[in-house]
Amino acid sequence: MNNTNLENYAKEIASKFSSKIAKTWQNNDELHLNVELDAMPKICDYVYKNLNARLATIICSDERKNIGGFAIRYVFEKDNVFIFIIVSTGQGFAFPSIISHIPAAALYEREIKDMFGLVPTGNPDMRPLVLHEHWPDEVFPLRKEFELETKAKRQEKEYQFLRVQGEGICEIPVGPVHAGIIEPGHFRFSILGENIVNLETRLFYTHKGIEKLAESMRLDEALLLSERIAGDESVANSSAFCQAIEKIAQIEIPKRAKKIRTVFAELERIYNHVGTLAGISTDASFPFGAARLNILKEKLMQLNEYLSGSRILFGVNRIGGVRCDITDENKKLILETLSQVSDDFDKVTILLKSKSSFMDRLRGTGAIQKKIAHDLGTVGIVARCVGIDVDARRDHPYGSYYLHNHKTPQELVQHQIEMEKRTGDALARFEIRVHEVQDSLDIIRESLDLEDDSLFTSVPENLEPFRSALGWAESHRGQTLHWVMIGENNSIFRYKVRTASFCNWPVIEQAVLNDIVPDFPLVNKSLDLSYSGNDL
Amino acid sequence: MIKATRKGIAGNGIETIKNLTHTLASKNYRGSAIFTAEPTNDQRKTLEEICPTKALFSTKENSVMGLDNGKCITCGYCSEAASKTIEIQNKPSNPVKTKSQMISYSSPQTLFQEKSYEQTGNELKEKIQKMFGRSLAIRQVDAGSCNGCEIEIAALNNPIYDIERFGIHFVASPRHADVLLVTGPASRNMEIALLRTYEATPGPKIVIAVGACACSGGIFGDTYATTGGIDKVVPVDVYIPGCPPRPEVLLQGILLAVNRMKSE
Numbered sequence: 001m002n003n004t005n006l007e008n009y010a011k012e013i014a015s016k017f018s019s020k021i022a023k024t025w026q027n028n029d030e031l032h033l034n035v036e037l038d039a040m041p042k043i044c045d046y047v048y049k050n051l052n053a054r055l056a057t058i059i060c061s062d063e064r065k066n067i068g069g070f071a072i073r074y075v076f077e078k079d080n081v082f083i084f085i086i087v088s089t090g091q092g093f094a095f096p097s098i099i100s101h102i103p104a105a106a107l108y109e110r111e112i113k114d115m116f117g118l119v120p121t122g123n124p125d126m127r128p129l130v131l132h133e134h135w136p137d138e139v140f141p142l143r144k145e146f147e148l149e150t151k152a153k154r155q156e157k158e159y160q161f162l163r164v165q166g167e168g169i170c171e172i173p174v175g176p177v178h179a180g181i182i183e184p185g186h187f188r189f190s191i192l193g194e195n196i197v198n199l200e201t202r203l204f205y206t207h208k209g210i211e212k213l214a215e216s217m218r219l220d221e222a223l224l225l226s227e228r229i230a231g232d233e234s235v236a237n238s239s240a241f242c243q244a245i246e247k248i249a250q251i252e253i254p255k256r257a258k259k260i261r262t263v264f265a266e267l268e269r270i271y272n273h274v275g276t277l278a279g280i281s282t283d284a285s286f287p288f289g290a291a292r293l294n295i296l297k298e299k300l301m302q303l304n305e306y307l308s309g310s311r312i313l314f315g316v317n318r319i320g321g322v323r324c325d326i327t328d329e330n331k332k333l334i335l336e337t338l339s340q341v342s343d344d345f346d347k348v349t350i351l352l353k354s355k356s357s358f359m360d361r362l363r364g365t366g367a368i369q370k371k372i373a374h375d376l377g378t379v380g381i382v383a384r385c386v387g388i389d390v391d392a393r394r395d396h397p398y399g400s401y402y403l404h405n406h407k408t409p410q411e412l413v414q415h416q417i418e419m420e421k422r423t424g425d426a427l428a429r430f431e432i433r434v435h436e437v438q439d440s441l442d443i444i445r446e447s448l449d450l451e452d453d454s455l456f457t458s459v460p461e462n463l464e465p466f467r468s469a470l471g472w473a474e475s476h477r478g479q480t481l482h483w484v485m486i487g488e489n490n491s492i493f494r495y496k497v498r499t500a501s502f503c504n505w506p507v508i509e510q511a512v513l514n515d516i517v518p519d520f521p522l523v524n525k526s527l528d529l530s531y532s533g534n535d536l
Numbered sequence: 537m538i539k540a541t542r543k544g545i546a547g548n549g550i551e552t553i554k555n556l557t558h559t560l561a562s563k564n565y566r567g568s569a570i571f572t573a574e575p576t577n578d579q580r581k582t583l584e585e586i587c588p589t590k591a592l593f594s595t596k597e598n599s600v601m602g603l604d605n606g607k608c609i610t611c612g613y614c615s616e617a618a619s620k621t622i623e624i625q626n627k628p629s630n631p632v633k634t635k636s637q638m639i640s641y642s643s644p645q646t647l648f649q650e651k652s653y654e655q656t657g658n659e660l661k662e663k664i665q666k667m668f669g670r671s672l673a674i675r676q677v678d679a680g681s682c683n684g685c686e687i688e689i690a691a692l693n694n695p696i697y698d699i700e701r702f703g704i705h706f707v708a709s710p711r712h713a714d715v716l717l718v719t720g721p722a723s724r725n726m727e728i729a730l731l732r733t734y735e736a737t738p739g740p741k742i743v744i745a746v747g748a749c750a751c752s753g754g755i756f757g758d759t760y761a762t763t764g765g766i767d768k769v770v771p772v773d774v775y776i777p778g779c780p781p782r783p784e785v786l787l788q789g790i791l792l793a794v795n796r797m798k799s800e
Binding site: 209 | 566613624675680683690691720725726733757760761
């Protein structure tokens with residue numbers, strides 16, 4: 001099925017633009033098309049609108065030594081295929097912007113401008129994104145000649161926020177240091193009375209240079225780094241990284257390892273969803289519910305620790321398999337803990353749903369429109385809460401998820417009806433999380449019949465230089481994509497990470513419009529976005 | 537039936553930790569690395585190479601090997617490479633006042649007297665009462681962490697660790713704070729904000745570096761985008777190693793910080 005889909009798309013694109021495409025080839029489930037720089041916006045537009053593909057990510061890499069220019073890969077996702085539209089900038093330092101066709105590309109293009117110094121011609125927003133205003137203009141960290149340890153001098157400059165003016169409009173600046181125990185980011189509210197007229201987010205305070213750092217690391221070190229992209233998504237991100245390397249090495253991991261990865265990925269999803277639900281309860285001023293849910297979260301984290309040696313599941317994966325085994329004794333413990341958690345969780349959710357003040361607080365708060373969620377290219381719960389049915393576990397099965405995808409026609413229809421009903425407010429997101437926790441519990445129970453083969457398989461000593469592959473996983477926030485290109489001597493030539501948060505952050509600016517300022521924490525928590533996963 | 541329902545919702549045997557001798561870390565917990573034998577010259581080389589954060593190093597005399605817990609992220613690569621020489625134990629490494637105290641050597645070392653969560657908490661309560669009246673106010677600042685440390689700090693507020701019973705609470709502004717609890721390798725983009733937060737905190741103030749990143753830069757090291765530890769930006773009173781440190785260890789670290797304040 002995979003190949004026919006892929007071939008069909010290749011044919012369809014070729015029939016329209018055959019003169020503009022220099023080369024077409026296939027790399028696992030990726031369709032690669034080398035196209036001319038000038039024709040790229042039209043081809044992207046065609047793939048986006050006519051094929052109805054989603055923009056998954058835009059990857060830039062400095063390949064001046066190999067191909068005489070920067071390579072930019074526009075990655076689209078359609079069914080179970082990833083379509084790569086590849087251009088080279090040649091001698092120039094500019095590329096045509098595609099945001100008039102695909103709004104979701106806006107942030108990627110600004111990111112490329114900051115990190116590579118390539119100008120997206122036609123993008124109206126040229127403000128700095130990753131490197132804040134205090135960075136000198138001529139610093140482009142992801143260019144190959146830039147040294148990792150360079151300490152750039154600070155310069156004095158001011159960031160231009162969007163100004164909303166008019167009678168009675170006030171501005172509230174919030175952050176980067178917030179009131180709660182959360183990560184840093186700046187929010188600029190423009191308000192009229194209590195109503196939010198405009199919100200502008202300014203992130204990348206936690207930018208740690210992960211992509212550049214990975215280029216100086218061994219593969220097993222980069223694995224540890226991938227776990228620390230966002231501490232609460234460690235299994236999802238490291239699985240995605242491992243899958244990319246495993247694809248490059250053309251190895252298949254043992255069935256036991258696949259199932260163990262699945263179990264840990266779902267354990268991660270549960271503890272985070274329970275934590276987010278607790279947060280929603282706190283922000284809706286119902287601390288009792290939060291306390292109950294936090295107890296469950298702590299229990300799950302203690303289970304994590306017993307199984308993996310880390311309360312937030314660091315050190316589960318290795319390239320070619322997993323590091324932690326699940327013994328028969330562990331299985332028993334998992335089942336016992338999960339049945340307790342499941343019982344308690346059901347009671348707490350019944351309690352929460354019976355509190356009209358709690359439900360009223362969520363209903364209609366932070367509502368997102370389907371069109372906006374689609375245009376911004378959202379993933380995960382943020383997309384599913386408006387009925388955009390994306391889930392990497394089903395769309396691109398990895399690990400042992402293919403075992404859990406069988407649905408009867410009746411179930412499929414019910415699922416579709418449910419998707420249509422979703423309203424995109426905080427309540428929808430609350431309900432989806434509750435639902436997903438229950439699904440995850442089932443998946444774990446079904447995955448515990450482990451095969452008797454090994455925990456990992458050997459990885460070839462030397463990987464072929466300049467081979468690349470895309471790895472992915474569905475974290476509790478949504479699809480996370482990791483693209484790796486191997487360099488000489490098993491080094492990493494380019495490691496591009498795009499977590500779900502990067503896609504979902506822009507939506508918050510739309511979700512809070514016309515809500516009041518005290519709604520913001522609740523909306524923010526219900527979207528559950530990672531700062532570190534976004535800023536890298 | 538009412539009784540049963542009430543139990544189901546309100547109790548279920550979950551209680552705040554009280555058992556004085558009970559240690560919370562499970563036997564599998566990767567708390568810290570410890571030398572079990574003297575590494576040979578070859579092993580030293582391998583270990584130095586394999587450690588992703590350069591926490592393992594040979595001393596100048598090249599006779600012993602050092603382990604900087606402030607850099608160690610307890611990944612366990614060392615114990616996989618030399619299982620007879622170095623081992624990952626479930627005892628977490630302790631918070632300390634100076635960077636040099638975080639380093640352990642392959643030659644014999646003295647063992648730290650372990651205290652339970654409750655004991656530590658009560659000692660802290662006494663100290664706080666003497667110094668601040670009844671409470672200690674903490675402001676948490678994320679200077680670029682991966683969010684792992686935040687999860688553990690937030691866990692201090694849950695009903696199981698319940699840090700408020702010792703008179704410690706998290707406040708919303710640095711102007712209300714006695715203690716800054718800082719995580720992350722201090723990213724360049726957060727440097728100014730961290731400095732301003734420090735300046736906004738009234739004296740006497742203490743700064744606690746939480747986690748390997750805050751102590752040394754951790755896996756993120758010292759690069760164009762990080763400063764390699766928050767002590768490059770603000771003066772640090774107590775270092776809490778770990779990736780991330782457990783909630784009990786966080787509490788120990790706060791206790792140590794208050795001790796320090798008294799001596800000044």
